[in-house]
Amino acid sequence: MILLHRVERVESMLSTNLQYHIVYSKRRTVGIEISPDGTVTVRAPLRMPEKDIEQILMSKLDWIEQKRRMFQRKSEKANRVLNTEYEEGSLMPFRGERYPIHRSFHQGLKKPIVSFDGNSFTVRIGKEDKDSIRQAFLVWYKKAATEEFLQRVDFYKALMQETVGTVRIKDQKSCYGSCSSKRNLNFNWKCILAPSEVLDYIVVHELCHLRHMNHSKEFWAEVEGIFPNYAKAKRWLKENGILLEI
Incomplete structure (x- = not known):
């Protein structure tokens, strides 16, 4: 969602070497967000002293590390599941399911073309180029x-x-x-x-x-x-x- 009345973003670090960002805005309470990449963002009221923010963070260190470990586990799971080769039979996600790729070569075709018939993806390619195939899927x-x-x-x-x-x-x-x-x-x-x-x-x-x-x-x-x-x-x-x- 958009953040109304955002006025300042500050990068800081605790004595524990925990890096975090502070976003000051017109709000009454402090909120802590952990992004999937481990980034810590603190949303704080205007003019709240940073020492008060640090005290709150120190009290939440265990929770922050727990969240980071959770995202790390999910990232490892994603790396095992995600397809990156786009080979014959590779599975691609769509609407909560995963469907196999069928590939066909067409001489002279400049860019890969992706289609879907409800059961599988068909990728027509003119040459072997993983990046081009990925771009075709993105399109x-x-x-x-x-x-x-x-x-x-x-x-x-x-x-x-x-x-x-x-x-x-x-x-x-x-x-x-x-x-x-x-x-x-x-x-x-x-x-x-x-x-x-x-x-x-x-x-x-x-x-x-x-x-x-x-x-x-x-x-x-x-x-x-x-x-x-x-x-x-x-x-x-x-x-x-x-x-x-x-």
Whole structure:
């Protein structure tokens, strides 16, 4: 989600050699976020002394390390699961499932072409070039993501009787979606790799931000009213989001 009234970002380090970023904004409480790459971000109220922030971090060191170890385990799992060779029979993710690749050579074909028949991916190539094949998959996935998200946004905005600005599909590292004050929605193409109900949750989540630009109790009540099974999809993202890669 967008952060309103962000004013300053500071890089600091504890005496324990824990590096962290501080984001000061108009808020009342301190929040600590651990990114999948292990980055620690502290969201703090304006003018809060850094020594107070350090005390809070020191009290949370065990929790921070626990979170980092969890992300490390997920990263190791992802490295075992993710396909990087794009060979015949390799499995590619799509809508929560994994489908095999079938390859065919076509002399003179300048760029690989990817297609999907519901059971497997077909990759037509003119020469062996792993990077070009990956780019062809990216093109295909982004087109599929655009179609899926536009359909789901149209369905849920009509259901909620909301108006939406521009819908864009982006390449983002960790954010699944965002909503701006101008009612524009951004979605990460990688979400097309997740189960369909997860895409529904992401769309509903961002549409509900049109009414609540926060994660208050009222916001989550709004999400639940539109998508009652949101907790399952939210948990799936938390446990498997790191696997949304090709």
